[in-house]
Amino acid sequence: QKEVEQDPGPLSVPEGAIVSLNCTYSNSAFQYFMWYRQYSRKGPELLMYTYSSGNKEDGRFTAQVDKSSKYISLFIRDSQPSDSATYLCASDKAAGNKLTFGGGTRVLVKP
Amino acid sequence: NAGVTQTPKFQVLKTGQSMTLQCAQDMNHEYMSWYRQDPGMGLRLIHYSVGAGITDQGEVPNGYNVSRSTTEDFPLRLLSAAPSQTSVYFCASSYDGQGTYGYTFGSGTRLTVV
Numbered sequence: 744q745k746e747v748e749q750d751p752g753p754l755s756v757p758e759g760a761i762v763s764l765n766c767t768y769s770n771s772a773f774q775y776f777m778w779y780r781q782y783s784r785k786g787p788e789l790l791m792y793t794y795s796s797g798n799k800e801d802g803r804f805t806a807q808v809d810k811s812s813k814y815i816s817l818f819i820r821d822s823q824p825s826d827s828a829t830y831l832c833a834s835d836k837a838a839g840n841k842l843t844f845g846g847g848t849r850v851l852v853k854p
Numbered sequence: 855n856a857g858v859t860q861t862p863k864f865q866v867l868k869t870g871q872s873m874t875l876q877c878a879q880d881m882n883h884e885y886m887s888w889y890r891q892d893p894g895m896g897l898r899l900i901h902y903s904v905g906a907g908i909t910d911q912g913e914v915p916n917g918y919n920v921s922r923s924t925t926e927d928f929p930l931r932l933l934s935a936a937p938s939q940t941s942v943y944f945c946a947s948s949y950d951g952q953g954t955y956g957y958t959f960g961s962g963t964r965l966t967v968v
Contacts, residue, residue, distance in 0.1 A: 745896075747896075749896075751894070777957065779959075784962075785961060785962070786858075786944055786959035786960050786961045786962050787897070787944070787959045788959070789957045789958070792957070831896065831897070833897075841887070841899060841902055841912065842887075842889075842897075842899065842946075842957070843899075844889075844896040844897040844898075845896055846894060846895065846896040847896055
């Protein structure tokens with residue numbers, strides 16, 4: 744079993760809809776949680792970074808972490824066609840560089 | 855700022871050949887790492903470094919070597935290429951030593967081993 748699980752999708756939504764993405768993890772030692780966006784043939788780009796449980800908001804993006812259920816979420820409001828990409832969740836035990844990634848969810852926002 | 859620079863962008867190797875993937879960052883980050891990305895597998899950690907002269911193995915280290923002689927550079931060496939090493943390789947860096955964890959990835963090296 745992978746330590747971080749993510750539905751591969753694809754997830755198709757109409758422009759303007761809310762995109763809801765989720766990951767589950769199994770390692771209780773994970774303390775840091777991140778969401779990356781990856782466009783085709785590009786490197787991952789950090790979207791959101793949170794420590795421990797709670798919510799974090801940045802513009803149209805909201806990240807939630809529930810450590811009691813080992814559940815990570817990302818919400819994208821007012822989705823745009825430019826949000827079409829693969830979204831990767833990642834976790835780490837410490838704030839270092841040993842990230843454990845989920846497999847990624849492909850999102851398609853249709854005009 | 856150039857960020858994280860990876861070279862080459864594309865490479866085709868024959869089985870048994872060796873090569874070095876280059877990675878350089880200009881953000882004075884202490885941490886650097888190498889990942890490989892395969893379809894359906896996400897990104898998997900190969901090797902990482904928490905500073906010059908310090909390296910350690912990640913999840914899938916076999917067949918790869920690294921060294922970190924400077925803060926800026928973190929090359930990845932394939933010792934004897936195998937078709938199973940066909941993948942997209944990403945270098946990443948983070949942590950400027952000042953409490954800011956900015957994780958930055960390079961644009962990747964697409965490697966095909968035939």
